Each structure stands twice: as structure tokens, then as C-alpha cells.
Amino acid sequence: ILRTASQYSPDLASRFWFKLLTGQRQGEILGASLADLTLRTSENEISLYTVAWKLEELSWKHGCAEPCGNRFGRSCPHRELSIPDAFEYRNLEGRYYLTRPKSQTGRTVPLIAPLDAHLRAHLKRSEGMVNPHGLIWHNDDGSPIDAKQDAAEWRQLLLDAGIITEEENKPGGTKLTGHVARHTVVTLLSALGVDAQLIGEIVGHSSVDVTALYRHANMAEKARAMNLLGEALQLEV
Structure with missing residues (x-):
């Protein structure tokens, strides 16, 4: 999915890389503000995004x-x-509002170097474009990106990546909504041994119990776990 997204325009590529590499909610991405984005100025620094608002x-x-x-x-x-x-x-305009995220106080998420590169490409391309609300991602006329539009573009990405079929590329046609990306981030971080509390702080969960609901072990992880059991019991064939 990331490889396919890289072939898109910088705005779409950076938005979907951000979705898949930060695990933020759809509204938090569509309401992301330039004022809350800090890109590193040297190799020794880390780019950061503070989740302060969501679009709804x-x-x-x-x-x-x-x-x-x-x-x-x-x-x-x-x-x-x-x-x-x-x-x-x-x-912002019409029916679009920025509201505080579920965590209320906001949280700061580190951005890895490849994501930083996509963001810089997007910001360079969009420099000088109409952007009255100071959003990171917006339509060409400066208006916020609608949730339904974002969902349709996500399904198209899954289709282009060979994840879903043409028949599934419609509203309600697939269970693999953009929200599944949050589950993916939690699962991958967990598989890499990242502490559940830390994962929750990154994606904005209220407790480790909620994080546990987002964690889905794959068969390889389950096999490793059972092998550990066998080794602990010193079982032999």
C-alpha cells in the first residue's frame, strides 16, 4: 500500500503515508494543522506532529x-x-468544524524520515496554494477534505494496490476502511515489542485495554509463541 501511495501526487501520498505510519484517526488527519507540524532542521532532530484538533x-x-x-x-x-x-x-466553513481530539490535551507523534520526506514534497508542491484554514491537507480551493472523499480515495488506493476488487470499491463495499490502518499500526508496533502504554500514547488510546482491542497477532507470531512454550517445556520430537 505504501509503495502504491508513493506513486500518487504528493498530497495523496503524504496523507496516506501519514495514515499508515502514525495510526491517527481520520478526523485528526483531515483536521491536521500546519501550526502543529514541526519538521526537523538537522539530522539530529526528529520531526513531530502534535494532535490538537480533528475535523468533524x-x-x-x-x-x-x-x-x-x-x-x-x-x-x-x-x-x-x-x-x-x-x-x-x-x-472553518459551512458544516466543517475543528474540535479537540478524544485525548483533549493533544499528543505529540514522532514522524520517521521517509514520512518526513513525503510531507516536505507535499508542502513544497502546495506552497502558495489557497489555504485559509492552515490545514496540512486540503482541496485545491482551500476547503477541508470531506470524510467521504477521503474514504473513497482510500478505497481507490486499496484497489490500485491489489488489496480489494473493483466490486468492493464502493461505500460499504469493504471492511478495510481507513480506520483499519490504526489497527495495523498497533499490531505492527506490538509485534516489534513496543510497550502497550507507549503505543496507546502514540495513537491516542485512553487505556492499554483499548490498545489491546486493536492488536491482532498474525500466524507467524502465534507460531513463535507456541514454539517458546515448547522450548520452555523442553519438549522433543
Whole structure:
């Protein structure tokens, strides 16, 4: 998938490399801000991204004292955002808002060198483009990338990489959504022996119990585990 994504335009390549190499949620990627990205200036430094916002569509509720005749709150002439008290948000445009991530305080994720290179290529290509919201990834007119658009581009990537079929390349056509990339990152880091708490801090899990739900051992790992059992018991054929 990474090799296939590398053949795409820098904006798509960097977005999907970021998805597969950081394990962040879709909204956190689509709402990623340039202000929260720090690219290294020397070989001794590490590029970092601080997850401070996520992109989402907030729902509306009726704000009329008397029934206005509209079925849905979004159609009410006195509509109000349906949000809890002290909820922090920023309106970008229309239905798009930046809200705080689940972790609230944000978290800082190290970016490996190959991902850093893709990001630099994307930022160089997009330099000077309309970007009123300061997003890392956006449409050519500066508007945020819609979640459905991102999901469609992800499915196309899987199709181009030979992971899914043409018949599966449709909404709801495959279980391999972009969210599966989070499971992939957790599983790979776990297989490499990274501590569960550290993994949770990287991908933004509230506890190691949640991280455990994202961890899926492959058959090779299971075989190694059973071989360790055999060795511990000093079993011979």
C-alpha cells in the first residue's frame, strides 16, 4: 500500500503515508494543522506532529421557541449547534468544524524520515496554494477534505494496490476502511515489542485495554509463541 501511495501526487501520498505510519484517526488527519507540524532542521532532530484538533461535522438542533415547521434542526431558521457546555470548537466553513481530539490535551507523534520526506514534497508542491484554514491537507480551493472523499480515495488506493476488487470499491463495499490502518499500526508496533502504554500514547488510546482491542497477532507470531512454550517445556520430537 505504501509503495502504491508513493506513486500518487504528493498530497495523496503524504496523507496516506501519514495514515499508515502514525495510526491517527481520520478526523485528526483531515483536521491536521500546519501550526502543529514541526519538521526537523538537522539530522539530529526528529520531526513531530502534535494532535490538537480533528475535523468533524457538528449537528444542529432547533432553536425556535415555537415549532417552525421544519423536521430537521439543520433547517430551522433559529438553529443552534448541538454541543455540550465548554465544548471547544472552531468553525472553518459551512458544516466543517475543528474540535479537540478524544485525548483533549493533544499528543505529540514522532514522524520517521521517509514520512518526513513525503510531507516536505507535499508542502513544497502546495506552497502558495489557497489555504485559509492552515490545514496540512486540503482541496485545491482551500476547503477541508470531506470524510467521504477521503474514504473513497482510500478505497481507490486499496484497489490500485491489489488489496480489494473493483466490486468492493464502493461505500460499504469493504471492511478495510481507513480506520483499519490504526489497527495495523498497533499490531505492527506490538509485534516489534513496543510497550502497550507507549503505543496507546502514540495513537491516542485512553487505556492499554483499548490498545489491546486493536492488536491482532498474525500466524507467524502465534507460531513463535507456541514454539517458546515448547522450548520452555523442553519438549522433543
